[in-house]
Amino acid sequence: MSLELTRNFSIIAHIDHGKTTLSDRLLEFTQTISEREKQDQLLDAMDLERERGITIKSHPVSMYYPAKDGKTYQLNLLDTPGHVDFSYEVSRSLAACEGALLIVDAAQGVEAQTLANLHLANEQELTIIPVINKIDLPSADLPKVHKQLEDIVCIPAEEAIPASAKNGIGIEDILEAIVERIPAPVQPEDNKLRASVFDSVYDNFRGVVSYVRVISGSMRRGTKIKFFHTPNNYEIKEVGVFTPAMTKRDELVAGDVGYVIANMKSASDVKIGDTMTESSNPCSDPLPGFKEIQPMVFAGIYPVDTSDFEALKAAVAKLQINDAAFSFMAESSAALGFGFRCGFLGLLHMEIIQERLRREFNMDIISTYPSVIYEVSLTNGEEIIVDNPCMLPDSQAIQEIREPMVRVYIMTPGDYIGDLMKLVMDKRGEMENTETIDDLRVMLTCNLPLSEILVDFNDRLKSMTRGYGSMDYEHNGYRAAKMVKMDMLIAGEPVDAFATIVHRDKAESYGRKLATRLKEVIPQQLFVVAIQAAIGGKIIARESISAMRKNVTAKCYGGDISRKRKLLEKQKKGKAKMKAIGKVNIPQDAFIRVLKND
Structure with a gap:
């Protein structure tokens, strides 16, 4: 297909605004899929994606559309993940396009994401086509959304296309707008091969499958290729396009979006965003x-049954083959045995990996409290990166600790501003703007430490705003903070699984909360067991x-009181001796109960 008849576009939207449903309707209208192949969320392959209604992996597809001008166009849709954790993948998919459909819910309006x-x-300087979806809803308010588009997004309201992806309203208008408004790919300056890799997956039988957009040149079976950011050379075994199944082609040329299979054995052989x-x-x-x-974000993942370590090792290795953003390294804990220190893009990414380990590999796992990466300046002038509390040097050797910050955008009805400002302050945040x-909603921009939004920030935001609030965030550098390492001592012995890096102002309340929880789950011994939270040598909670x-x-039975006193004194001495030499063995289920509560 010539460049003039090719259109590459993406669909961007807030979660649950109908992006995947619109993709399904476009595939049906262009007859890319037959009646027999029809199903909801066709481009979402994982069970997790279907259950949660989110897109985790990018899914491109090529469609052919006979337009009203009598020409047949090739429309390449690059479906993108919607969550902030995957914003880099979204940016690479958008870089492979010339235009984007911006979906806005007719009832909810413009949201943070x-x-x-x-x-x-x-x-990426893309042409934006606004689509107001779900116009069939009784609560749809088109005038309000038109005003939001003009005031917030600075797009003229008359450019917006009213549609209902569920009922198939406005689909032809959207296709015509793609043909008319989105420009064709730019003519290449030369015939040298340039292809952008915007995603990759691992196939058990064929190795790594790279998703590419060809900018210039062409590629076919037998072409010898290389990348700029990995050292090896490869030979192409197969090229093709998505219809939406992988369909083999003789060659891919400038403007095409498709896949490349070369002799690559690991997902680390190709990096997303690299140039082929x-x-x-x-x-x-x-x-x-x-x-x-x-x-x-980092967390330790351990098998509940220590004999499952080898099975867990094989499972995380398979996941990494399919997800290059996921990293892991082996570590051991005196309390939890052998496991892995895993790195994730964000909290949703961590949740998805853990859920996939449980479902796809049937692993029974426990994860430690999530932590972030801290930059630490030492007194000797050295700079180190710390992602595990156990690796933090002694406080005497530390000059400064810097924690990662995020800029958070919160969209909320105006009634809840006071509660949300208090939440931001509780989380050590600062309001920026x-x-x-409109007459109902406001957008708050605030600066927060990443560690503070890891666990319950979004849940509290949703409950405070009765589900109407939405948030999005972007990374915003590092900032010096009074961070300290807090150890939990049980009978005087530190337990590494409960060590955390916390802000000094919050250490006491967190230490007291954790000590109270441990008291409930650790069984009684024959001597008094002290559970203490300590910063350095100072006990802050007990x-x-x-x-x-x-x-x-x-x-x-009767007799002089001195007989009883003698026995009680003997018992007292025995308990004192036991306390001096006794060890507390914390059962595995105690760790599981405390860490799962966290």
Whole structure:
């Protein structure tokens, strides 16, 4: 298909605004799929994607549309993940397009993530086609959404296409707008091969399958290729397009979106955003925008049954083959045995990986409290990166600890501003800006530490705003903070599984909460067990588990009181000796109960 008749576009939207449903309708209208193949969420292959109604992996597809001008166009749709954790993958998919459909829910209007994804599209200078979806809902308010588009997004309201993906309303208008408004791919300056890799998956039988957009040149079976950011050369075994199944082609040319299978054995052989070029006649510079994906959140993952360690090792290795953003390394804990320190893009990514381990590999796992990466300046001038509390040096050797910050955008009805401001303050955040969106909603922009939004921030936001609030965030550098390492001592022995890096102002309340929880799950011993939270050598919180007591005077029937006193003194000495030499063995289920509560 010639470049003039090719259109590459993406769909961007807030979660649950109908992106995947619209993709299904476009496939049906262009007869890319037959009646027999029809199903909801066709491009979402994973059970998790279908259950949660989110897109986790990118799914491109090529469609052929006979337009009203009498020509047949090839429309390449690059479906993108919707969540903030995958924003780099979204930016690479958008870089492979010339235009984007911006979906806005007719009832809910512009949301936080709508704006975040729109910013990514504007950075790539894409043509934006606004689509107001779900106009069939009784609560749809088109005038309000038109006003929001003009005031917030700065798009003229008359450009918006009213549609209902569920009922198939406006689908033809959308296709015509794609043909008319989105420009064709730019004619290449030369015939050297340049292809942008925007995603990759691992196939058990064929190795790594790279999803590419060809910018210039062509590729076919037998072409020798290389990448700019990995050292090896490869030979192409197969090329093709998605219809939406993988369909083999003789060659891919400039403007095409498709897949490439070469002799690659690991997902680490190809990096998302890298440039593919010919080994013998390479282009001089890579395509712009590439960056290494860095994990932002870390957690330890351990098997509940220690004998499952080898099975867990095989499972995480298979997951990494399919998800290059997921990293892991072996570690051991005195409390939990052997396991892995895993790195994730964000909290949703962590949740998905853990759920996939449970479902796809039938693993019974436990994860430690999630932590983030801290930058630490030492007194000797050295700079180190710490992602595990156990690796933090002694406080005497530390000059400064810097924690990662995020800029959070919260879209909320105006009635809840006071509660949300208090939530932000509780989480050590600072308000940057408050902007009125319309007569009902406002957008709060605030700066927060990443560690504070890891666990319950989104849940509390949703409950405070009765589900009407939405949030999105972007990373915003590092900032010095009074962070300290807090150890939990049980009978004087530190337990590494409960060590955390916390802010000094919050250490006492967190230590007291954790000590109280441990008191409930650790069984009684024959001596008093002290549970202490400590920062360095200073104890900041303590709970005690009272000793089990044997009634040693039960055998005394009458007689002088001194007989009983003598037995009680003997018992007291025995308990003191036991306390000095006794060890507390914490059962595995105690760890599981505490960490799962966290």
